[in-house]
Amino acid sequence: MKWVLVGLGVVATVVLCVVAVGMLLPRDHVATLSARVAAPPTAVWATITDPTTFPAWRAGVTRVEVVRTASNDLSWREYSGDDSITMIVDVSEPPRRLITRIADENLPYGGRWEFQIEPDGPAASRVVVTERGSVYNPVFRFVSRFVMGHTKTIDTYLRALGKHFGNEPTPTIVVAPGSAHGV
Numbered sequence: 001m002k003w004v005l006v007g008l009g010v011v012a013t014v015v016l017c018v019v020a021v022g023m024l025l026p027r028d029h030v031a032t033l034s035a036r037v038a039a040p041p042t043a044v045w046a047t048i049t050d051p052t053t054f055p056a057w058r059a060g061v062t063r064v065e066v067v068r069t070a071s072n073d074l075s076w077r078e079y080s081g082d083d084s085i086t087m088i089v090d091v092s093e094p095p096r097r098l099i100t101r102i103a104d105e106n107l108p109y110g111g112r113w114e115f116q117i118e119p120d121g122p123a124a125s126r127v128v129v130t131e132r133g134s135v136y137n138p139v140f141r142f143v144s145r146f147v148m149g150h151t152k153t154i155d156t157y158l159r160a161l162g163k164h165f166g167n168e169p170t171p172t173i174v175v176a177p178g179s180a181h182g183v
Contacts, residue, residue, distance in 0.1 A: 023138040031150040032130040035158040035169035041117045044125045045095035047164060048115060051076040051087075057164035058157070075103060108137035109144070113154075127161065128174060129154045 037044055047053065051074075054061045060080045067075040067086070075088040085107065091099035091114075101112040111133035120126040131154055135141040144150060155171045162169035 023141075025138075025141045025145055027136065027141065028132070028134045029145075029150045030130065030132050031154060032128060032174040033151055033154045033158060033171040034126060034128045034174045035162060035171040036120050036167075037125045037127050037158075037162045037165055037169060038123065038167040039125060039165040040123055041095040041119055041125045043165070044117050044127060044161070045098075047161065049074070049089075049092070049094075049098060051078070054078065058160050108140045109133060109135045127158060129158060130174075 039047075047057070051064045051066060054064050061078050062081070063079045065077045065079075067077060073089055074092075075086060077084050077086045086103040087100050088103045089098065089100055090112070091097060096117050098115040098117075099112055100115075102110045104110075111131060114130040114132070116128040116130075118126045118128075131150065133144075133150065135144045151171075151173060158169055158171040
């Protein structure tokens with residue numbers, strides 16, 4: 001019985017430490033990754049702005065529902081397992097700049113993704129994705145920072161995008177001079 005109480009005490013201490021550290025971490029972060037994709041900007045643009053094709057090239061996205069907003073902005077709901085997330089396009093400047101944001105307000109996180117697409121040779125593109133995220137729950141904040149890392153989702157996305165065009169990109173972290181990177 002003594003070992004059970006000691007075990008419960010250790011678990012409680014770990015949980016309290018995770019919550020305390022999570023509360024001390026900043027709610028907001030910025031993370032940027034870049035990758036070379038073997039497709040011209042127009043092809044990259046067509047792929048990242050057609051959510052109906054996401055399940056074909058993004059692992060984990062099982063289905064997508066396109067939703068039109070009152071202002072007729074493009075919006076969609078991505079499903080992965082039992083979870084869903086609604087995204088909306090805030091800025092669309094084909095084929096070079098796209099800003100999307102999480103439209104759901106009931107999630108423990110939120111934020112925007114900015115895509116910059118530039119030519120990188122005759123038949124390739126440099127794709128830069130910047131996440132300006134917020135993690136509201138201190139436990140999720142701890143996990144996002146120390147377990148997953150703020151760049152994990154962007155890395156997975158860029159690798160899937162590159163694979164869709166037949167190459168295996170290696171995303172690299174981009175750090176703006178004078179800014180703290182949310183790795």
